[in-house]
Amino acid sequence: MPRILPFKQVDVFTGELFKGNPVAVTNCMDIDESEVTTEQLQAIASWTNLSETTFLFKPTDAGCDYKLRIFTPGSELPFAGHPTVGSCKAFLEFTGVKKEKIIQQCGLGHIELTVTDDQKISFKAGPNSIEEISDSVIKSYESTMNINSIERPKLLRVGPNWAVLLVKDSEEVLRIEPDLVAMTALNRENVHTGVIVGGLKTGCTAGDAYEIRAFAPNEGVSEDPVCGSGTLAFLRYLQEINQFKESKTFHITQGARVGRNGNLYCKIDILPDGKVDYYVGGYAIAILNGTITL
Known part of the structure; x- marks a missing residue:
């Protein structure tokens, strides 16, 4: 009934x-x-x-x-x-x-x-991990988006499995026109949920404000307007490449290309014992x- x-x-x-x-x-x-x-x-x-x-x-x-x-x-x-x-x-x-x-x-x-x-x-982030992505897969992802990463991309397992790429600034993030058919095939072949790409906000020198975009065409989501797990994956990636020794807050924006104005208030919390916690909110x-x- x-x-x-x-x-x-x-x-x-x-x-x-x-x-x-x-x-x-x-x-x-x-x-x-x-x-x-x-x-x-x-x-x-x-x-x-x-x-x-x-x-x-x-x-x-x-x-x-x-x-x-x-x-x-x-x-x-x-x-x-x-x-x-x-x-x-x-x-x-x-x-x-x-x-x-x-x-x-x-x-x-x-x-x-x-x-x-x-x-x-x-x-607060639950269990998560970070893994290497092969050179060939990295090149394929960069090709589907016509970008060059400024740091080596990684795979972040935060529940969903996000391939995370970093480019030079938010202007490059916003200009991306991905080949979603090719990305779908890559996601499926590698068992990746999708791709997160981020860049430092243009004009920001403090390193605490970023624009990111999330693509998950294999999940039926060409572009997720504002993605929390993707933001978490991006935070975890920033910690991996920067190895921050002190807690740090971030303001991450998303959605400009699809008519949205998402604002996420995030923290990488470095504890006295060296453990790192991640928080995403809004x-x-x-x-x-x-x-x-x-």
């Missing part, structure tokens, strides 16, 4: 209406997860045709506030950044919960989120509020 469930569409990483990255969020916390199939959830995600669609379920792990399942139009992801922030915003509005710390259960594990008094929501606005039939 069809179920009528609460639904929100949340604009993420923006304080300005219609300028961030939308995520569709369905509140399934009043039903048992066993009552729906992955195929049903995937069908909804394909129908919304957003870069990600999420479903909030009751947590199955102690200490978590909710369990989140995340879908692109073509597949399920263990983690993604803007859906994490947007789904947290939806959870707070669905439930009326007022907490500074929220724990999300998802395919990547437990993700800690912080909610500030002014409602900025940040997530604002979110619930724009559509209603119900969906599942």
